Amino acid sequence: MLLLLAALPPVLEEAVLVGIGFIGARALAPQATAAWPYDSYHDLRWLMVYHNSWGQFLFGLLGVVVVRGLLSAGLTALAWPAQAPRPPLGWLVRRNLQVAALAAVIISPWAALSVAFSVVALSWYLLASLIPMLVLAPFLQRAGVTGTWWRGLPTIELLGWSALNFALLTLAGAVISSTRGGWGVVVAGLAGVANGLLWRQTVKAAVLPARIRWPRVPVAPVAIGLTMVAAVAAQWLIGLALGKPGEWMPPVVSERLPDRVPHAVIAIAGHDSSWNGRPPVDPRVERFSYQGLDKQGRPLPYAPEATHRSLESSAALLAAHVEALHRRTGRPVALLGSSEGAMVARTYLEKWAKPTPVDAVMLFSPLIRPGRAYYPPPGHSGWGVATGWELRGIFWLANLGREVKSGPDEPFVRSVLSNAPFYRNRTLCPVPGVRMVAFLPTVSAAEAPPGEYSRVPVFQLPAFHGGLVGRRAAENRVIDFLAGGRIDQPRREYDLFQRLGSAWQAPSLALGLNPVWAAEREADPAFTGRICEPR
Structure with missing residues (x-):
């Protein structure tokens, strides 16, 4: 019994x-x-x-x-x-x-x-x-x-x-x-x-x-x-x-690029990063600014709070930066984004008109199928309403005494929640005319629910989130990729870790249940096990 x-x-x-x-x-x-x-x-x-x-x-x-x-x-x-x-x-x-x-x-x-x-x-x-x-x-x-x-x-x-x-x-x-x-x-x-x-x-x-x-x-x-x-x-x-805010200095910023690289490069830092305005070593490289450009089309210094803006507004700033850099250099543009920066780059590729001067994109530690749950903004009802208020309480207490405060309703997070069907389905989908590669730390396997997670080439190494930037093995692949090489190096254990982590993830909210997502017609990977399906 x-x-x-x-x-x-x-x-x-x-x-x-x-x-x-x-x-x-x-x-x-x-x-x-x-x-x-x-x-x-x-x-x-x-x-x-x-x-x-x-x-x-x-x-x-x-x-x-x-x-x-x-x-x-x-x-x-x-x-x-x-x-x-x-x-x-x-x-x-x-x-x-x-x-x-x-x-x-x-x-x-x-x-x-x-x-x-x-x-x-x-x-x-x-x-x-x-x-x-x-x-x-x-x-x-x-x-x-x-x-x-x-x-x-x-x-x-x-x-x-x-x-x-x-x-x-x-x-x-x-x-x-x-x-x-x-x-x-x-x-x-x-x-x-x-x-x-x-x-x-x-x-x-x-x-x-x-x-x-x-x-x-x-x-x-x-x-x-x-x-x-x-x-x-x-x-x-x-x-x-x-990592502490501002501690993002990848080799592409701190070292000169080889002559065989034909691109101008925009390096996009992640959440809570900051930049004091010091230019990269190589004049072909520029730091993306979450604060935008000055009147001369140069990126402005920014504080960590600037990274909390929505992905759409960051992508709009990136679009202006891409055009300014392309006009100034006459070179094709490559994007290197880390974590939130990777999501900004992917949002830019989806939202802004084609053709684009960008023909190469490197996504370091992108968010793997985010937007799998929901909670409404304060003052509204909807799926996960109690969860949202519990998270607000936790973050309010956690922010006491912190100089840089984060929260579950900051524009960056709400932009993921609002556009969850796209980010859940298409973050790692190919974009016509753009070469892409995703640099994935093996710990991100625990982030990926069962099923397909990428249809672009991947380079995987044992590391935590954000830990691949600056690794010499990854940096060598960056240079090879910028020079026109194809990078695709998945690791066998990644799929195993993905399956081992599946028992401890929260269930996904079905896309068809949430009226907030009704305008975006996407298949649901939680039910199909596949991404990049036709709309």
């Missing part, structure tokens, strides 16, 4: 997802009966994306807590070890309902951050949202079986079983994303059976611990408090990982 109860919800969820063709979310199904807190993380990611009003959100949250509490109570009762007397079923139900409500409060900020990841496709948000799950798991797995769960350190056995559950869910998601049709249902069922076996082991480890260290110390409340604080601190840590 334990294995049947653990297998049935994943099978049903996977069968529904296969039936409607929602291939982008199939890897989540095994988490439907995972042990705490992976089960609640599964529920809340669905809820954070798929609610259309405050009423739907509150009703859905109540339903999530009740169903999760009852299901966990049943799994706990069936997994109870024979060596220990089992509490009354009513006590288990009350206890697990309480744990479900507590887990919803604790995990909600991290589920909201996973939606922020779906919007901007920045792997740091995905990685940041997973670490608390690993930390909280041993504590919450004790909470459903004992009244003194909040005191003492979890045992090494409980820590090991919870880590194994994470590994199992990751592997099951990867296998499901590699299968088609009914085979995914079979894998989900097997993963559910494995969940049942792990419930038996985690309940036993919690009920019959070998030894509890610090038995009088309230360790769990401290861990939970730190986890809640970490949801705010994560913004600061992500900013630190991405």
Whole structure:
């Protein structure tokens, strides 16, 4: 009965997802009966994306807590070890309902951050949202079986079983994303059976611990408090990982180009970058300015806040810069954009009239299929309304004391949200008459949902987001590409990492549901698994 109860919800969820063709979310199904807190993380990611009003959100949250509490109570009762007397079923139900409500409060900020990841496709948000799950798991797995769960350190056995559950869910998601049709249902069922076996082991480890260290110390409340604080601190840590504002000096800016390069080059920095106006070493190279051009057609210095403008307005500035540079030099223009800069370059290619003086584009760490979720602007209702306000609260706290403030409603982010069908489908699609190459760090594989992610040549190296700029191996390929060479060097592990990350992404909001996106007729990669489909 334990294995049947653990297998049935994943099978049903996977069968529904296969039936409607929602291939982008199939890897989540095994988490439907995972042990705490992976089960609640599964529920809340669905809820954070798929609610259309405050009423739907509150009703859905109540339903999530009740169903999760009852299901966990049943799994706990069936997994109870024979060596220990089992509490009354009513006590288990009350206890697990309480744990479900507590887990919803604790995990909600991290589920909201996973939606922020779906919007901007920045792997740091995905990685940041997973670490608390690993930390909280041993504590919450004790909470459903004992009244003194909040005191003492979890045992090494409980820590090991919870880590194994994470590994199992990751592997099951990867296998499901590699299968088609009914085979995914079979894998989900097997993963559910494995969940049942792990419930038996985690309940036993919690009920019959070998030894509890610090038995009088309230360790769990401290861990939970730190986890809640970490949801705010994560913004600061992500900013630190991405580098301080202004620290962008690629070799194409700091070194001279070889004579065999026929282009004039515009280097476009990413989010929160700044520029003091110092020109690049080579006169054929210019820095793009998020502040625009002066009266002589030269780029102006800019502060980090200037990068927060919308992608459309940045692309308009780039169009003026391209024309000015082409007139001044008489050379074809090449664009090298990093992160947000790559998205500015791609937006320019889509929005501005052809033909263009640009015939070569290098996209470093572009956002991989961003715009997979939505939340409306303040004062409006729509899909993800509660998620938007939770993200605003998190960012407001994170911005306290920060000189350069970021937010979920800054024009850059809202431009991605508003034009999600294009960015989700066509960021890495070919453009007639323009040679393109995408320089992708391998960590971006975790950003790419299952399915196709690029139809332009790629150059992949082990690195984090933004970490390829300045790498000598990448710089050599930049020069080769500018000189007319073809660059295409995918790595075998990229596809594997893409599948391993699929279980921990939030489900995509179906393009056809959101009226904000109705004007852009695009196929939905979350259902087709393909990009660059005809409009």
